Amino acid sequence: MEEETLSLIFKGCKLARDLESNLPYLSNQPKFLSNSCDEIIRAFKMAVDRINTHNASSYDPHMAFGESRESQTSEIAVGVHEWLTSSFTQAMGLLQAQTLAERNPYDVQLLPKRKMGITESPESGAIVIESGATYRDYVNVEGSKRLRSSGGEFQAMDEPDSGRSSGSQRSRKRKDSVEKQTVMVPALRIGNTEIPHNDDFTWRKYGQKDILGSKFPRCTHKNFYGCEAKKQVQRLEDDPNTLEVNYYGKHSCHMSSMAPCVTVPVAPRAPLPSASIPMSRWLSMEFEPSISREDANTRMQMYNEFGCISGAAGPSNVRDRKEVEYPVVNLADAMFNSGSSSNSLDAIFPSMKDKWEPGDKSRDN
């Protein structure tokens, strides 16, 4: 690749990094933020233009899809812009969360590492996910909820896995009885990679259905752990570059009323951050000075199709645990570094698994 193009990309990265590290101090400077974002977008856009100019003859999947390079370029700009604004929103959320934590440090406490897993509060019925809880724990809790819940969405069943057998009685709410919100979002892409629709929640896809009369299937997603919210994503038939996203139900996975909707990616067996970590360090590279290129790349892979942590990361948006991570740091770090590794999580969060003690039942499942 041409050196000038690389320096443009580098410039964009640097600008983004500068903006990132100053985010906490810029919350009341919308004009400056806007200008900074524009400058970053300009740098990336110029780089993309140069790349496209130099590779005009090569195959481009977007062209096969009937799109112009111009629209692709603007998509990239929109994608970068969306990432920046999303990161900013999350950073501000974290700022609020930390303010809250400083006010009441007991809100952000770590659970003893031997007590990991998922439990359900006998009083409130709220599900408590502890650091280190596994996917199996989630499945088990979901199953037991079905067993015990006799009203609402689920009905009692004799056996947790009797779903399809004779005793199964799934009751469903009428569609029009559930609050629905529809938004249209662009199906963003960079190159041939789909940029997921990121709405600051972590979703789990649980169904895909071919819809009669529609070329594209409808995907259904649920929020994690007892949150009632659902969303359906479907590509518009007359405009494949637009996704129709329908939201049903209300989120119950906000961290608190004071810290609204911070997407809270949770890394496996990751130590939760201490409330004493200064915000400026959360948002800067300084927080994890030893992270290698390889680490960053793997963490990029952890971001799932909805822009939130996935893969080994497990569930997030845990309402009652105030589990927080560093989306800005991680995503930016992942963006600004490259490489590959198969074992990077251990490098990022070293020795947690070594600290498990034998016979820990919450881990054996």
Add this chain to the structure above:
DNA sequence: ATGATTTGACCGAC
């Protein structure tokens, strides 16, 4: 081993 996604089947709503 663990967790996410896919996919065929079930079953309620219409």
Add this chain to the structure above:
DNA sequence: GTCGGTCAAATCAT
């Protein structure tokens, strides 16, 4: 009876 939402086993990815 049809459609589509949901479940859960199977499969895939890490």
